Amino acid sequence: MFKDDIEKLKALQDIDSEIARLKEQLNLYPPMIKKIEKNLLRKRKELQSIRDGQQERLKQKRLMEKEILFRQEEIQKKTAQQNVPKIKQDAFDALKREIDKLKGEISVLEDKIIQFIAEDEQALKSLAKAESVFKAEEEDSQLERKRIEEQIASKKRRTDELNSERAQQLTLVPNELLTYYNRYYRGHGPTVVVPIHGDSCGGCHMRILPQIIVEAKQCEKMITCEGCRRILIAPESNSPQ
Numbered sequence: 001m002f003k004d005d006i007e008k009l010k011a012l013q014d015i016d017s018e019i020a021r022l023k024e025q026l027n028l029y030p031p032m033i034k035k036i037e038k039n040l041l042r043k044r045k046e047l048q049s050i051r052d053g054q055q056e057r058l059k060q061k062r063l064m065e066k067e068i069l070f071r072q073e074e075i076q077k078k079t080a081q082q083n084v085p086k087i088k089q090d091a092f093d094a095l096k097r098e099i100d101k102l103k104g105e106i107s108v109l110e111d112k113i114i115q116f117i118a119e120d121e122q123a124l125k126s127l128a129k130a131e132s133v134f135k136a137e138e139e140d141s142q143l144e145r146k147r148i149e150e151q152i153a154s155k156k157r158r159t160d161e162l163n164s165e166r167a168q169q170l171t172l173v174p175n176e177l178l179t180y181y182n183r184y185y186r187g188h189g190p191t192v193v194v195p196i197h198g199d200s201c202g203g204c205h206m207r208i209l210p211q212i213i214v215e216a217k218q219c220e221k222m223i224t225c226e227g228c229r230r231i232l233i234a235p236e237s238n239s240p241q
């Protein structure tokens with residue numbers, strides 16, 4: 001019966017619509033993953049620059065400590081030179097000036113280190129916070145990514161199922177209807193078989209003659225809309241008559 005054929009074609013269209021919908025959804029995922037990766041990369045770089053800053057601070061601090069040590073050794077040497085027996089007064093005074101200068105420099109360096117230590121406490125706190133924030137973000141990203149990958153896998157599985165259903169369905173639809181369907185599908189898009197809504201086409205909403213509605217309900221041959229050439233079928237049972 002023709003009614004069965006049309007129903008088979010409608011079933012094929014339903015399969016095709018679902019495949020198309022899945023394809024659209026699948027296309028959305030790669031940019032989502034890319035965005036997650038990009039975001040994480042940016043945050044990883046931000047964290048790394050905080051870490052680098054901290055390393056740089058430590059390096060500077062160690063350098064200043066070395067400079068202090070060097071000056072302390074100098075002071076020791078110069079003090080020893082002052083203590084040689086029978087040193088002349090002007091030589092002694094010259095050494096004293098050098099020692100005072102070194103002491104002054106040590107004092108400046110020590111002030112800087114104290115300042116550094118005070119800032120360091122804050123910097124270390126900030127670094128620890130940044131590390132833990134990043135760790136949480138990384139975990140969130142991984143979860144989100146996993147969720148998306150599961151969605152992709154499940155939608156691909158469903159697409160595979162639908163493709164085999166489709167192959168099966170193709171063998172059931174008569175050639176004449178299939179040719180019409182394929183031609184229309186390629187030219188105008190996915191909806192080829194539409195139910196009549198009230199007294200108009202479910203595709204283009206053009207009014208349909210009562211005689212055509214009767215024929216569509218009888219469903220003994222292919223009835224198409226005058227406006228859009230879609231194949232018309234009887235109203236769906238839950239749509240207004």
Ligand SMILES: [Zn+2]
Nearest residue numbers: 201204225228
């Ligand atoms: Zn129409």
